[in-house]
Amino acid sequence: MLLLDCPCCGQRGEETEFHCGGEAHITREGPSSDDAAFEHYMFERVNPRGVHFERWRHVAGCGKWFHAARDTVTLEVWGTYPAQTSRPPEELLEKIRAARPGFKWRDIA
Amino acid sequence: MSDLTGPAPVTALGGAAFEGYVRVAEEPQRAMFTLRGDLSATAMKNAATGLAGVDMPGQGQAALNAERMVAWMSPDELLLTLPWAEHDKACAQLDATLGDPMLNWGDVSQARAHFSLSGPDGAVREVAAKLAPVDFSPAAFPQGSFRRSRMNQVAAAFWCPAPGRIEVICFRSVADYAFRLLSDAARPGSEVGLYA
Ligand SMILES: [Zn+2]
Numbered sequence: 339m340l341l342l343d344c345p346c347c348g349q350r351g352e353e354t355e356f357h358c359g360g361e362a363h364i365t366r367e368g369p370s371s372d373d374a375a376f377e378h379y380m381f382e383r384v385n386p387r388g389v390h391f392e393r394w395r396h397v398a399g400c401g402k403w404f405h406a407a408r409d410t411v412t413l414e415v416w417g418t419y420p421a422q423t424s425r426p427p428e429e430l431l432e433k434i435r436a437a438r439p440g441f442k443w444r445d446i447a
Numbered sequence: 448m449s450d451l452t453g454p455a456p457v458t459a460l461g462g463a464a465f466e467g468y469v470r471v472a473e474e475p476q477r478a479m480f481t482l483r484g485d486l487s488a489t490a491m492k493n494a495a496t497g498l499a500g501v502d503m504p505g506q507g508q509a510a511l512n513a514e515r516m517v518a519w520m521s522p523d524e525l526l527l528t529l530p531w532a533e534h535d536k537a538c539a540q541l542d543a544t545l546g547d548p549m550l551n552w553g554d555v556s557q558a559r560a561h562f563s564l565s566g567p568d569g570a571v572r573e574v575a576a577k578l579a580p581v582d583f584s585p586a587a588f589p590q591g592s593f594r595r596s597r598m599n600q601v602a603a604a605f606w607c608p609a610p611g612r613i614e615v616i617c618f619r620s621v622a623d624y625a626f627r628l629l630s631d632a633a634r635p636g637s638e639v640g641l642y643a
Pocket of ligand 1: 344345346347348349396399400401402
């Protein structure tokens with residue numbers, strides 16, 4: 339079971355109060371992009387064993403979207419942060435680096 | 448939809464009640480409004496607190512005085528409840544005060560079902576905790592707390608107006624389901640003693 343702290347309403351809830359929206363920080367390529375970039379956006383997802391960054395929605399709560407960083411093996415939640423960003427906050431990355439030295443996720447390490 | 452448009456609107460379950468180890472009762476019809484927009488906007492705050500006559504609630508809080516309540520629903524949403532008798536007047540006043548197109552209001556009086564749980568404080572908290580993944584302990588959910596969550600399969604919001612009492616709203620379309628859930632959770636003999 340995951341315990342998530344919604345950064346939008348401040349409530350701590352367990353995962354059935356939320357809905358996972360898949361991988362975080364995906365660049366949404368538009369009609370002007372080339373085929374490779376569009377394919378990457380449309381189909382290519384990571385499915386890591388360990389540190390992962392995801393979008394979540396507080397569906398049975400305030401209804402807002404946010405980001406979460408967690409470990410897919412241990413179900414530890416490193417932290418949650420606002421949806422309005424294209425990269426995890428540095429202080430959260432510091433925390434993950436300390437707990438999982440040498441982790442790599444996409445271009446984030 | 449005669450139950451909604453007739454001269455005297457009726458609640459979804461006609462005031463149903465269940466006497467368990469906690470009393471479960473459908474509450475009388477209230478006027479209920481959703482206000483949406485920037486909660487720091489003066490017009491927004493004035494519209495809500497002016498009609499309800501209570502202070503602006505903080506995050507996760509409900510400010511209330513009997514049937515008058517302003518509750519914090521999300522960073523851009525408030526719930527306002529008033530005695531039903533003030534419904535028409537309140538609609539006119541909201542129309543007049545929320546003229547800014549970025550501040551919206553909607554009449555949800557008949558979109559919701561509203562229940563109360565009353566009895567010994569620990570037992571009331573326990574019945575709510577059987578159905579929602581929420582910590583209803585007095586420390587985590589003190590008087591004045593307001594929490595949106597789910598009640599089994601349906602969305603619900605809970606608040607604590609006074610010790611020994613928790614009120615719940617859900618969509619009117621699931622009123623019967625919600626009442627049965629609450630009644631079953633309050634069934635005599637099913638006491639757990641979670642907050643005893
Ligand atoms: Zn939330």
